[in-house]
Amino acid sequence: MIGGVDKDLIVMAIWGLIFAVFVIKLLQSIRLVPTKSAYVVERLGKYHSTLDAGFHALVPFIDKVAYIHDLKEETIDVPPQECFSSDEVNVEVDGVIYISVIDPIKASYGITDYRYAAIQLAQTTTRSVIGTLELDRTFEERDIISAKVVEVLDQAGATWGIRVHRYEIKNITPPETVKNAMEMQVNAERERRALLAKSEGDKQSKINRSEGMKAEMINLSEGEMQKRINEAEGRAEEIMELAKATSESIQALAEVISAPGGQSALRMQLAEQYLKQLDGLSKESSRVILPANMVDFDSWMDNIGLKEKS
Incomplete structure (x- = not known):
């Protein structure tokens, strides 16, 4: 009886093991493939199919997922x-x-x-x-x-x-030696560019200063030229105005002289100015030069061409 019980237990254990393996294989045959993934299935050691994303059921003990690939980058x-x-x-x-x-x-x-x-x-x-x-x-x-x-x-x-x-x-x-040499080369190049930039700056500064001085000299010369032109034009206008005034005064004087009694009035005015001049000379100097004949007033006027017409 005991031997029979042990035998039955062994048989039941074997069947239970077979059933467990079958359930495990059945569960393994159900595959849920994620998105952007691919399962390569082999059937009896030979390529069978490629499973895309989704639910798939394989044949237990025959199909096997041999490779799993991620399709993402x-x-x-x-x-x-x-x-x-x-x-x-x-x-x-x-x-x-x-x-x-x-x-x-x-x-x-x-x-x-x-x-x-x-x-x-x-x-x-x-x-x-x-x-x-x-x-x-x-x-x-x-x-x-x-x-x-x-x-x-x-x-x-x-x-x-x-x-x-x-x-x-x-x-x-x-290597470190090459890196150090490259750094020295870069530093030398940087210093060369700095010196070049500085020299270019000095050159441009001198050019700017010289151009400024040139512009200043040109402006000064143009100002001086314009000043002289203005002064010359002013003097010319002054001379023209003076000549015009002199001409007009001479013309007016001629008209007065040609008028009746004009010469007599002119003679009297000249005589008055002459006497004033003599009076001034007598005050300034102890020596006074007088004409030879002080009484002959008509002769004075004759000398200047203003002889009274009879």
Whole structure:
């Protein structure tokens, strides 16, 4: 009886184990695929199908999810590596790759590990491109290096089922001795530019000062010229006005003289002025020059052409 009980318990345990395994496999055959993911299913060791996002039920014990791929874009760090430039300078370069899986079947069966392969290919391509450039150009031609790496990875990615979106170089680190030399060169260039800028500033300052002095001299000369012109024009106008006034006075005097009694009035006025002049001379000097005949007034007038007409 005891032997029979033990035998029944063993059989029940075996059936229970088989049932548990069946339930586990049944649950494993139910797959919920997330968005932007792809499950590669094998049936009896052979590729069967690719599961997209959603609910899927597999055949237990026959179907198996062999590979799971994330279809979103991912970044892969490229470890630092030593590269030699064309002028034999050793630099350390690292970067980052941006890739995504576009064909889950090729990514599963076209290569063992596409991530590792992409890193290795990026490193070898970077070394080959930097080997064609001088050290100074490696810092300037990062876009060329990145474009070449992307081109090579795209060609290989067609077989691996991946797409390389871009490759960026993070750091290009030269040796300390080269870095110090480059810093000294940069400082020397900066000092040269500063001296050049200072000399250009001094030159421009002198030019500005000379141009200012030139403009000042021109303004002064033009002002002096205008002043002389104005003075000359003023003197000319003064002379013209004086001549005009003299002409008018002479004309008026002639008209007065030609009028009746004009000569007599003129003679009297001249005689009066003459006597005033004599009086003034007598006060200023002890010597007075008188005409030979003080009484003969008519002879004085005759000498100046103002003889009274009879």
